Amino acid sequence: MRVALFITCVNDTLYPATGRAVVTLLERLGVQVHFPEEQSCCGQPHFNTGYRHQTEPLVRRYARVFAEYDYVVTPSGSCAAMVRDHHPQVARRARKEGRELSPAAAQQAADRTYELTEFLVDVLGVTDVGAWFPHRVTYHPTCHGLRMLGLGDRPRQLLENVRGLELLELEGAQECCGFGGTFALKNSAVSTAMGKDKARSVEATGAQAVCTVDNSCGMHIGGLLARRGSTVRPVHIAEILASTADAPYAEAAV
Amino acid sequence: MSSTYLGMPAFPEAAAAATRDERLRANLRHATHTIRDRRAKAVAELEDWAELRAAGAALKNRVLRHLDHYLEQVEEKVTAAGGVVHWAADAAEANRIVTELVRATGEREVVKVKSMATQEIGLNEALEREGIRCYETDLAELIVQLGDDLPSHILVPAIHRNRSEIRDIFRERMASWGRAAPEGLTDSPAQLTDAARLHLREKFLRARVGISGANFLVADTGTAVVVESEGNGRMCLTLPETLISVVGIEKIVPSRRDLEVYLQLLPRSSTAERMNPYTSMWTGTTDGDGPSTFHLVLLDNGRTDTLADPVGRQALRCIRCSACLNVCPVYERAGGHAYGSPYPGPIGAILTPQLRGTSTALDASLPYASSLCGACYEVCPVAIDIPEVLLHLRERVVQGGRVTVRGRRRTVRPARGHTSERAVLRAAQWVLDRPGALRAAQRLASRTRGLHPRRLPGPGRAWTDSRELPRVPSEPFRDWWRRTRGGAQESPGRGSRAGTSGASGDDRGQEER
Numbered sequence: 001m002r003v004a005l006f007i008t009c010v011n012d013t014l015y016p017a018t019g020r021a022v023v024t025l026l027e028r029l030g031v032q033v034h035f036p037e038e039q040s041c042c043g044q045p046h047f048n049t050g051y052r053h054q055t056e057p058l059v060r061r062y063a064r065v066f067a068e069y070d071y072v073v074t075p076s077g078s079c080a081a082m083v084r085d086h087h088p089q090v091a092r093r094a095r096k097e098g099r100e101l102s103p104a105a106a107q108q109a110a111d112r113t114y115e116l117t118e119f120l121v122d123v124l125g126v127t128d129v130g131a132w133f134p135h136r137v138t139y140h141p142t143c144h145g146l147r148m149l150g151l152g153d154r155p156r157q158l159l160e161n162v163r164g165l166e167l168l169e170l171e172g173a174q175e176c177c178g179f180g181g182t183f184a185l186k187n188s189a190v191s192t193a194m195g196k197d198k199a200r201s202v203e204a205t206g207a208q209a210v211c212t213v214d215n216s217c218g219m220h221i222g223g224l225l226a227r228r229g230s231t232v233r234p235v236h237i238a239e240i241l242a243s244t245a246d247a248p249y250a251e252a253a254v
Numbered sequence: 255m256s257s258t259y260l261g262m263p264a265f266p267e268a269a270a271a272a273t274r275d276e277r278l279r280a281n282l283r284h285a286t287h288t289i290r291d292r293r294a295k296a297v298a299e300l301e302d303w304a305e306l307r308a309a310g311a312a313l314k315n316r317v318l319r320h321l322d323h324y325l326e327q328v329e330e331k332v333t334a335a336g337g338v339v340h341w342a343a344d345a346a347e348a349n350r351i352v353t354e355l356v357r358a359t360g361e362r363e364v365v366k367v368k369s370m371a372t373q374e375i376g377l378n379e380a381l382e383r384e385g386i387r388c389y390e391t392d393l394a395e396l397i398v399q400l401g402d403d404l405p406s407h408i409l410v411p412a413i414h415r416n417r418s419e420i421r422d423i424f425r426e427r428m429a430s431w432g433r434a435a436p437e438g439l440t441d442s443p444a445q446l447t448d449a450a451r452l453h454l455r456e457k458f459l460r461a462r463v464g465i466s467g468a469n470f471l472v473a474d475t476g477t478a479v480v481v482e483s484e485g486n487g488r489m490c491l492t493l494p495e496t497l498i499s500v501v502g503i504e505k506i507v508p509s510r511r512d513l514e515v516y517l518q519l520l521p522r523s524s525t526a527e528r529m530n531p532y533t534s535m536w537t538g539t540t541d542g543d544g545p546s547t548f549h550l551v552l553l554d555n556g557r558t559d560t561l562a563d564p565v566g567r568q569a570l571r572c573i574r575c576s577a578c579l580n581v582c583p584v585y586e587r588a589g590g591h592a593y594g595s596p597y598p599g600p601i602g603a604i605l606t607p608q609l610r611g612t613s614t615a616l617d618a619s620l621p622y623a624s625s626l627c628g629a630c631y632e633v634c635p636v637a638i639d640i641p642e643v644l645l646h647l648r649e650r651v652v653q654g655g656r657v658t659v660r661g662r663r664r665t666v667r668p669a670r671g672h673t674s675e676r677a678v679l680r681a682a683q684w685v686l687d688r689p690g691a692l693r694a695a696q697r698l699a700s701r702t703r704g705l706h707p708r709r710l711p712g713p714g715r716a717w718t719d720s721r722e723l724p725r726v727p728s729e730p731f732r733d734w735w736r737r738t739r740g741g742a743q744e745s746p747g748r749g750s751r752a753g754t755s756g757a758s759g760d761d762r763g764q765e766e767r
């Protein structure tokens with residue numbers, strides 16, 4: 001089983017701790033992780049803003065870079081959704097419009113792409129990864145994870161099996177946090193209003209950390225919490241699952 | 255659409271103003287959350303909801319595919335049943351037809367059933383200009399009319415108003431439109447509806463012309479259907495001598511049997527009721543029963559052009575239930591007026607830029623009025639993939655492309671105001687497609703991280719005005735990987751190049767460009 005990590009550009013640049021956690025976690029579970037260095041971005045910022053044509057080289061790159069792996073694991077719900085739902089479609093339309101991009105290759109890469117919790121639960125068949133995280137945590141199911149990927153209760157199952165972790169119910173959990181990529185900039189007032197409501201619900205749980213499967217949503221919620229002077233931190237689920245009694249989670253040294 | 259929407263600012267500005275209005279936010283939050291929860295319960299009661307939803311979509315798709323056929327069938331059946339059919343290519347033509355029809359009756363007043371199509375064409379204002387007064391008879395529509403306001407929701411046009419605001423409007427304005435509000439009116443719902451009932455009753459009894467839309471037009475019988483909750487519709491559809499119905503051409507269902515699907519989908523999605531209280535159906539005219547004259551005005555107003563777009567046409571399946579508004583987190587904060595048309599919320603964001611085009615700043619901003627969270631698609635009873643259409647329209651806005659305007663294929667140019675965004679995204683794409691350049695950019699960011707401002711200038715301000723920035727880490731993931739894994743990890747099949755290809759930045763030889 002050849003497993004590649006698709007780190008995503010946001011995690012690579014801003015949240016390397018999440019990537020390190022994925023590697024640590026998968027290696028602990030006996031999976032050898034590969035990291036093809038020619039990977040970059042799934043093209044979501046371009047695609048979601050309307051620049052479909054600019055997405056095409058990134059779709060081509062993704063299919064090529066990951067062509068020879070059995071599984072591509074990514075710690076981002078929205079990037080997994082982009083690859084799975086949109087890459088094949090971008091390729092099909094490019095071909096229809098006369099630009100060379102292989103729909104079959106895009107589809108193949110899409111079929112092998114798994115969001116981290118899917119890979120753990122569906123492919124490895126584990127819900128208890130032997131983690132230890134002695135903190136109060138609330139879980140925010142991000143929209144792409146919830147509605148596009150249909151992650152269901154996979155993340156919860158994983159969290160419920162973490163020793164020491166107290167999982168607190170988040171009111172209005174299914175409501176969007178307001179990030180939405182360039183939406184956060186183009187409609188920043190509405191985005192902020194949505195995020196503030198989310199931040200308030202998070203604080204009301206009494207949790208110390210808000211867990212997501214997507215650091216971009218975490219960046220938005222966390223940015224608002226920090227501006228409010230809150231001590232609640234966004235934490236990616238990979239970092240919780242990688243944490244053990246021997247090597248406990250340490251907030252990324254900055 | 256209604257002239258009163260003209261000159262409105264683009265969505266982000268109007269929405270930003272709405273987010274600062276605490277009372278509006280509270281009204282909307284309360285109203286949308288209540289109806290949203292009720293809808294979820296009403297839908298969960300039906301085991302075959304998924305099948306109904308698929309049928310609702312399939313039937314409408316069929317109608318749209320054969321629209322020419324069904325429209326002619328409607329015309330034939332309505333005419334045979336004693337009705338008169340008129341064809342209106344756009345709002346101006348529809349308004350002209352209705353105005354002339356009312357004029358011919360000699361009446362100066364008409365009563366109206368709540369109708370989205372007449373909102374869309376601005377019929378009230380058009381009639382007003384000709385000295386004909388339209389009385390809205392739906393409670394929420396009445397509140398909007400008395401308050402000299404604009405509707406902000408498809409189903410509950412006065413959703414932005416709370417009880418005490420409504421009481422004030424009734425007290426101050428009812429007298430100038432007819433029967434005054436009772437002395438000592440309070441804001442209890444019972445008293446408010448009583449006041450409306452008394453105010454409206456004299457209008458129902460006096461009116462000789464009624465104007466309506468229709469929720470459905472049954473093609474094989476020519477039957478029009480209006481679905482409502484208050485009974486005002488029934489009054490308007492039965493008491494006047496002349497009935498004029500303005501109906502969008504996409505409202506057709508093939509046969510009566512198909513109503514079975516929609517009369518389950520619509521009330522549960524809309525008001526969260528198992529069945530709406532009043533369903534009125536009429537076929538042409540019937541001697542001695544209801545209006546003796548019936549005019550059906552079939553309205554295009556951009557619908558045929560929308561139909562020409564393979565991705566966008568699904569918006570024509572919409573049955574105006576408003577479920578998508580009630581679950582939309584953006585609508586909840588922005589309010590309905592920010593969408594600048596009678597169609598607010600997610601459906602407005604995909605319908606208005608198709609019906610009106612994307613040439614104004616407001617219309618070009620609508621496809622971006624969404625975080626793409628997908629809640630709308632999830633609840634839509636006819637499975638309109640709203641996020642898909644939003645993305646499609648975003649592409650039209652920034653890239654331009656082929657559209658159909660009044661039946662003619664045209665190429666639209668990219669909308670203005672996206673120049674810097676385009677440049678930034680193009681530069682980003684250039685970097686992202688060159689791992690070497692990406693690595694260099696990341697390193698630069700890491701190395702200079704002590705110098706990064708906490709508040710950004712320019713477009714970045716939109717982030718840092720309300721949110722902290724994440725700290726740039728001292729080492730991007732790629733570098734950690736190389737440092738700890740020593741670059742020994744190969745790309746399969748090209749292991750020997752793995753260590754250098756990324757850094758050189760010219761690893762594009764293998765690409766099929």
Ligand code: SF4
Nearest residue numbers: 572573575576578634
């Ligand atoms: S788009 Fe769907 S959910 Fe929204 S109003 Fe139309 S039918 Fe209802």
